[in-house]
Each structure stands twice: as structure tokens, then as C-alpha cells.
Amino acid sequence: MEDFSMNTSLDGSFNNSNSSDSDYYTKVFFIMEVLSYIIVSVGLSLTLVAICALYFLVRADHVAPIYVINLLITDLLQLCGLIVSLAQDKIPTGHHYVFSMYRYCLGVSVGFMVCVAMERYLVIAHPLWYRFRRTIKSSVAICVVVWVLPIFFFWFPRGIPFVLLLAFPLFIFFLGGTVKALSASISVPSDEKRRIVGILVLVLLIYTLLFLPLIIWYLVAGDNIHHFIVAYFLVQLSPLADLLLYVFMKKGIIDKLLASVCCCRMDSNDVSRMESNDISSASV
16 A cells, blocks of 8 residues: 555556557646646635634533534645645645645544534533533644644555544444434434534535545555546545535525425325325225
8 A cells, every 4th residue: 555645656657658548647637737726726715714703602611613623624625735736836745745645634524523513412412411511621622633643644644544433333333433323312303403513514515425435446446547547536525525514514404405305295295195194095
């Protein structure tokens, strides 16, 4: 398994290819570069706005924005690293350090995604226990731990994909446990329940669609350059996808959307029940 560095993998495969493959990779890299500029230009401004807006949502009984703020800060660092990688011709000596920092930020991002999912799960599954233990100080302490632990990635780079893969069963457990505990929870309003489930589903989708392909590449297909290009581009989209968490933290449009989806589902269930009753009546 190779170290978590894009330039080593791409350069090695690129130099060993023939002229037709060279033209193909040149076009692919050009498209990725253009898309990277778009991601940076859109992501930087929106992420800064989201961080400022989430800061005003933090209060003693609502600490979830703290984890999302830290997640967005890691996104900012990733975007800054992407800017430096786009200017690698001008700053060739710092390329290795940029990808080391990028690797570190990916680990921190997954850590805060786990924190967001865990916090939302505890609100539903263990509301009384969590109500007396959630404080801003404890949340800040957890954030410090999440920022410090991925530093060990620099000494054990081969263990990165295995550590990041551990988040997958945690996301499934938090989502399944939350859905199971929803019917028994009476202290959480219905709109808050919908937002919590929406956040958990979103976190699982972001991890599965954007992070998991890159993790699988390092675990299984380490020599597949096409898989790596797609996986690396998908993980670049994570800063934009994380902005959706801010939307779920805000009350308003997302509540109406989730309410309409739930109403449609209830209506369809009612229709199916009526049809089944009609069939039963007709058979009698």
C-alpha cells in the first residue's frame, strides 16, 4: 500500500504510459484542474459564511454546531491545500507537505462526521442522559481530541484506510439506533426528529459516496489509476457536500421539505391501507 500522496501515484502511472495514454491523462488532468478551481471558488466563500452563521447557533443546550463548525474548518484547510496543489508549478518544493496536511485533514473530517452523527444519535436514543452531560466545555474537549488523534497518521500512514473504515459501521449504528428510538422519544419535537434523521442520512451518504471510494482504493485497488482519479475527485467534493449540514442545522425551508416528504409517505401509506381494506371488503 502506498503512502497517502496523489503526486507519487499519478506521476508513476503517467510516466509509464504511452503517447495515447499520455494525451488521455493530459485531458483528464485539465478537466480535474478546471473543476478544482470551481470547487475552490465556490467552497471558500460559502464555507466562511456557513461558519459565521453556525457560530451564532451555538448555545449551552445545542452543541451540535460546534462539531459542524470544526468540520467546516477542516474543509477550509482542504480547500487551501487544493489551492497550493493547483499552484504546484510555482511551489514545487512544498507539494509533499501539502498532501501530508491534506491527508491529516481528511482524517479530522471523518472524525468530526462521527461526532456529528454520535451527538444526533444521543439526542434521540438517550435524551435524559445526554441532557445533563452535553456542555460546551465537553464538546470543546472532544474537538481537541479529534484534532490531535490524526497526527499519528504521519507515523503510521499505512493504517489510515483501516482507521477511516471504522467510521462506516459507526454511521450505520447511529442511524439505525436513532430510527429505532424515534417512536419511543417524546421529548424531541417532530420537526427536530426529521432534521436529526436527515443529518444522519446525509453524513452516511457523504462518507459512502465521497470518502469510501478512496478508502477502498487504498485497501484493494492500489494500482488502478482510473479508480484513483475518480476517488480523489469525489473526495474533493466533500467541502461542498458538508455545507448541506449547515442547511439541516437551520430551521425553515428544510423543515418544510422534510415535512412534505413525510406527509407524502403517510398519504401513500393511508392509500395503501384503504386499498387493502377495500379488497378485503370485496372478498367478504
